[in-house]
Every structure is written in C-alpha cells, then in structure tokens.
Amino acid sequence: MAANEDQEMELEALRSIYEGDVCFRELSPVSFQYRIGESGDPKAFLIEVSWPETYPQTAPVISMDAFFNNTISSAIKQSILDKLMVEVEANLGTAMTYTLFEYAKDNKEVFMENQPVNTVTSVRNSIAIGTPDVPASKKKDKKEHLSKTQKRKLADKTDNKGELPRGWNWVDVIK
Numbered sequence: 001m002a003a004n005e006d007q008e009m010e011l012e013a014l015r016s017i018y019e020g021d022v023c024f025r026e027l028s029p030v031s032f033q034y035r036i037g038e039s040g041d042p043k044a045f046l047i048e049v050s051w052p053e054t055y056p057q058t059a060p061v062i063s064m065d066a067f068f069n070n071t072i073s074s075a076i077k078q079s080i081l082d083k084l085m086v087e088v089e090a091n092l093g094t095a096m097t098y099t100l101f102e103y104a105k106d107n108k109e110v111f112m113e114n115q116p117v118n119t120v121t122s123v124r125n126s127i128a129i130g131t132p133d134v135p136a137s138k139k140k141d142k143k144e145h146l147s148k149t150q151k152r153k154l155a156d157k158t159d160n161k162g163e164l165p166r167g168w169n170w171v172d173v174i175k
Contacts, residue, residue: 006056017098024101030055033066034101036108036126041111045069045080047104049097056095059088072112079112080104 011029018024023035030051037044046068050061062084064077078137088096104111146154158164 003004007051010056010097014097017107032097034104035068036101036104041168042071043108045072045112047080047084049100051097056093059085059092060097060100062088062100076114083107083111096114127172133139 007030013022015026018034025033027033027048031048032050033048035044035046035048045064046066048063048066050063052058052061062081064072064081069077069130084100087100091099095159
C-alpha cells in the first residue's frame, strides 16, 4: 500500500472514531488537534499531530505550540513531546495518531504532575492569578459599615445581650 492510501484509511478511521467528540478537531486532512482533559481543567493541554508526505513510514510532526498550552511550562511541554516520541518510535510504520491521542489521555496525570495549578479569577475588571490553596481564614471579610444613627437605632431595639426582644417583628392587629 502507498503512504497516501494508508493516510486515507487512517483519516477515515479517525473521523469515525472521533465523530461528535468535542476534544478532537481536524485542521486539514493531514493535521489534527486533540484536547486532553476537560475545558475548565487547569491541567488540560492540546496536542497537534501533522502527517508528512511519507507518513506512516516516517514520524508525524507533533506540536504543543497552540495558544491553549500557554499556561504550561516549556519543560513540561518538552517532557510530554519526548514521551510521545518514544511512542512514535515504537509504532513507526503503522497508523499511530489514535494511539498517540489515547496514550496522552491515559498518561495525562503523569505528564502534568509537576505543572503548578494557577487559577484565573476576574474581579471588577482586574484579573488575579493565584493558587487555590489559600485558606479562607486569611481572606478578610468586608464588614458592613453603619452610620451613627443606624447603630443607635439598632442599639435601641436590642436588649443588654444584643438580642432583639421577643415579638419585635410582630404586627399589632388590634389597637
């Protein structure tokens, strides 16, 4: 079989396997992207596989240069690419795009174990980036500020223990 026939068969297989999968995207008949992890997952990443003319006899081009991967450190990206290239060497001569995507899905936690988790939160037109490990006790709660008059009215309603008297919100029906 010629390389083009192998590519056509693999293309048809990929289309049928990943039909309806939102993680898979066909950029062209020889270039594919697959998102590993959920869209909100901070450890999710995107793999792009492109086939050269002589694929599958030669290795595909694997890239992690997509904008989606900007939060991942370059050392982690290189580590993932190195591990994927080992899989490529093991499967050289066979259709391997599906195998690479599945290998990445199965080993996602191992690939991303050293990746720090950053969360991005938008608050009043400013963006704060931090770790989710911050205990809630360190955050200062904003207190409600009362005017002097409001404080006086509140003090008049309460007894010496700071509690409202029984029936303070009752309505007089008969006067």
